[in-house]
Amino acid sequence: MVRIRLSRHGAKRQPVYRVVVADQHSPRDGRIVENLGYFNPRTEPETISIDVERARYWIGVGAQPSYAVERLLKAAGVFVAQAAPVA
Numbered sequence: 001m002v003r004i005r006l007s008r009h010g011a012k013r014q015p016v017y018r019v020v021v022a023d024q025h026s027p028r029d030g031r032i033v034e035n036l037g038y039f040n041p042r043t044e045p046e047t048i049s050i051d052v053e054r055a056r057y058w059i060g061v062g063a064q065p066s067y068a069v070e071r072l073l074k075a076a077g078v079f080v081a082q083a084a085p086v087a
Contacts, residue, residue, distance in 0.1 A: 002033065004058055004065040004073075016040050019050055019069060021058050034058075039072055050076040 003024045010016035017039040020032040036058070037050035055078045059065065065073055073079055 002058070002061075002063040004036065004055065004063050004069050006039065006066065006068055007032065014042065016042070019055075019072065021063055037076075048072055048076055050078070052076060052078050 001024050002021060004019065004021050005028075006017040007020045007022075007029050008015055008017055009029075019036045019039060021034045021036060022030070022032045026032075034054065036055050037048070039049075040047040050072065055073060055076075059078070070079075
């Protein structure tokens with residue numbers, strides 16, 4: 001299965017993360033399929049830069065985002081809130 005997840009970069013105790021598409025069996029910082037953007041938690045406010053169109057494409061073809069990436073995708077506007085169906 002293909003997952004959208006974070007890949008850690010940066011110096012010791014100064015993490016910067018890339019939002020990547022990778023096979024779920026590859027290591028955290030291993031081989032990736034595509035780089036979708038980055039996330040810097042050390043800035044105030046946190047810096048999030050994600051290619052929204054490519055993220056929607058990957059979710060459309062079945063890629064599963066990790067819990068942390070799902071939070072970032074919601075902040076970036078990839079997921080649009082859907083109204084509850086009226087019964």
